[in-house]
Amino acid sequence: MTTTTTQRPGTATAQRSPGRSSRLHRPSGMPWILPAMVFSVGLLYYCIFYTGYISTLDWDGAAPLQESVGLANYARMLRDPVFWRALANTVVFFVATFVIEVALGLVFACLLHSKLYLKTLYKVLIFIPVVLATATVAPVFRLIYAPDGTLNTLLRAVGLDALAQPWLASGTMALIIVISVQIWQSTGVVFVLYYAAIGQIEHSVIEAARIDGAGDFRIMTSIVWPGVRGTTLAIAILSAIGSLKTFDIPFLITGGGPSYATEFLGTLIYRVSVAFSKVGYGAAISIVLLVLAMGAAIIINTGGRRGGSHV
């Protein structure tokens, strides 16, 4: 015991001296990352753990009375048809937006890498919807799809009266509209990512394929598509997380209705926590939403990597 303690300082200094010199040479970066860690990670993780705690309570969010109910909120969620409806809507929303945004974004990126006129103007027009707040554009979409709104006026003007309808009153239509607004708002991002990715593909490869007689379609499917694989993966993760986070668009345009046809997890959490004051139940859904978002990111990331090694 005593021998080890007497030996330790000697060996420790002997081992530490090279370490210390390099530490002098390159001091610890801890103080540099501390503000971001304390502020961002601290605040966000505090909220997550707090939400986890609240999810075991029966609480209205304001009253001093909090009753611990264990996992009852989670059990209630599994029995709640609206929760499953919201989840199903999220899946439909993700698949539809991802497929259409990728197709549109890729076509735009290829077209704008070609020699065409007014390319900057087209780029700006595709991207403006991205920078506008949903809160800003929501009144326009409500106007377009209103019973006597722009779309119906347009249809009647061209003699298609039969097609005119109160668009937001139909569940299926309302979901399609929510999806279309999301596509309108985020295709710009997908386009910019693909545009940058295509810029990194060797031009000579495309030229060589062209000399070998490959047409535009063949070049897109055989060179561009595999070439932007990493970007597509990133977009898949972004849009999976984005689908789970969906709130502004259904909240502001359809209000989650008609009869929960456009309810998403985000709008459901809001409805439950704020309108119904069932804060504990809302927190339980929040925790599930968080787990799903992280799970989706991990699955797509590892699945994509594994698929990549086979190609």
Add this chain to the structure above:
Amino acid sequence: MFETRRISYRILLQILLTILVIPFVFPLVAMIQGSLAGAGWDNYRTVLSLPLLPGFFINSALVAVAVILIVVACTMTAAFGFSKLHIAGKEIYFWMLLAALTLPGVVLLTPLFATVTRIGAYNTLWAVILPVAALQVPFTVLLARNFVDGIPDEMIEAARVDGAGMVRTFWSVILPLTRPIIAAVLVLVFINAWNEYLLALLFLQTPEQQTITLVPQYFVGQYNNDQTKVLAAAVLTGLPVVIAYICLQRFFERGLAAGALK
């Protein structure tokens, strides 16, 4: 990319592109047209003459500036630390930060509400500024770290050999070299802060404290659903971001692309 040597084909592609862009422009046209319907430019005059309107803009500007200052300060120091300095268990901290990337704002709703009311920040801009900034930091650190990784270590060694301390190295070597990514972070954060809706809706109760994303709603109440005024207000609130985007278009695209292409 596409073969455009034959003029007929080129025209065909140009037409295809135009047709595909129309759905993106249509709502914008409908927005402007709607805002000019009925009373025409008087809609704008009515909206602009509202005494509360400058307040909404000032609040949004205050939120944006505060969020930008916090995020840029946290991001650049953290990017320097993560990229160039020795930290025990560095990647664990980095992953903790990245995990927060998946965090939906709505998850923060209840804990924030409880905390904000307890510390008396309810109906103050801080209740929006702090969570919005915290939610931005993980993504901007990811962006900036990738960029700082590209700066050769030798430049930092050289600064140190010349006797510069950490702070001096950061200030005189890192910051000037990372201007493009700072610009990109700035634009991205500005747009996100300016467009924040949920937290503003929840925490800002009186019109004197509200931000511009709440303006359309305010006008729905004020004008009893007079759509033309609501749309005029929407156009006015959208203008600053569109102008910011058009002026800083290059930084914007570079910033977004830098996030996905490592």
